[in-house]
Amino acid sequence: xxxxxxxxxxxxxxxxxxxxxxxxxxxxxxxxxxxxxxxxxxxxxxxxxxxxxxxxxxxxxxxxxxxxxxxxxxxxxxxxxxxxxxxxxxxxxxxxxxxxxxxxxxxxxxxxxxxxxxxxxxxxxxxxxxxxxxxxxxxxxxxxxxxxxxxxxxxxxxxxxxxxxxxxxxxxxxxxxxxxxxxxxxxxxxxxxxxxxxxxxxxxxxxx
Numbered sequence: 001x002x003x004x005x006x007x008x009x010x011x012x013x014x015x016x017x018x019x020x021x022x023x024x025x026x027x028x029x030x031x032x033x034x035x036x037x038x039x040x041x042x043x044x045x046x047x048x049x050x051x052x053x054x055x056x057x058x059x060x061x062x063x064x065x066x067x068x069x070x071x072x073x074x075x076x077x078x079x080x081x082x083x084x085x086x087x088x089x090x091x092x093x094x095x096x097x098x099x100x101x102x103x104x105x106x107x108x109x110x111x112x113x114x115x116x117x118x119x120x121x122x123x124x125x126x127x128x129x130x131x132x133x134x135x136x137x138x139x140x141x142x143x144x145x146x147x148x149x150x151x152x153x154x155x156x157x158x159x160x161x162x163x164x165x166x167x168x169x170x171x172x173x174x175x176x177x178x179x180x181x182x183x184x185x186x187x188x189x190x191x192x193x194x195x196x197x198x199x200x201x202x203x204x205x206x207x208x
Contacts, residue, residue: 003075003176004073005029005178007071007074010072011065012024012029012040012041015041015065016050019050021048022049030178031180033178034178035130036124067104071107074112080195082196082197087117087199087201088117090201092152094119095119095140097153098124100123101124102123102126106121109121122143131162131163132163133166137153137166148168149169150205152170152172152201153167156176158179158184161188171189172189172190173185174192174194175192176194191203
């Protein structure tokens with residue numbers, strides 16, 4: 001829903017500067033995000049030549065900087081607000097499930113005016129596993145009171161797709177976002193759209 005690549009780049013490079021390590025490029029960050037903060041920081045440390053033992057210091061500095069700049073270098077994708085309004089108008093109960101820590105996700109949604117659309121928000125630290133494990137998605141369905149086969153997941157990556165298929169959810173993928181540098185339209189899904197407001201909800205909810 002929100003292009004947060006700029007936030008990631010700024011926070012990671014501030015973290016690396018604190019550790020006296022070289023900065024990383026935007027392209028590296030774009031291909032690395034999506035599997036949670038721990039994965040991102042470990043990969044970034046390795047890429048910058050930092051020892052694995054520095055992870056805990058790096059994680060603390062990253063959290064400090066990300067919380068300070070959260071949302072300042074981020075933009076809501078076109079069609080997101082309109083699409084959320086359409087889903088809400090259809091009477092659907094909406095949940096936001098992200099690998100981003102909850103302490104980052106909730107303020108970001110609020111800063112971008114999106115928090116009012118969601119009855120539930122689960123960050124990457126809400127459950128014992130993160131996407132692509134299906135556990136967070138299954139737990140979200142349980143919290144919503146819906147069966148996975150009657151639940152629509154909207155994602156933007158193979159990471160999201162793997163979780164949705166394993167959980168048995170209906171899946172729509174948007175073409176923007178981050179998919180580790182690979183075209184998301186090559187990923188199996190019930191539908192691919194360029195904008196959230198282009199979803200054909202009636203067709204998707206009929207999918208087995």
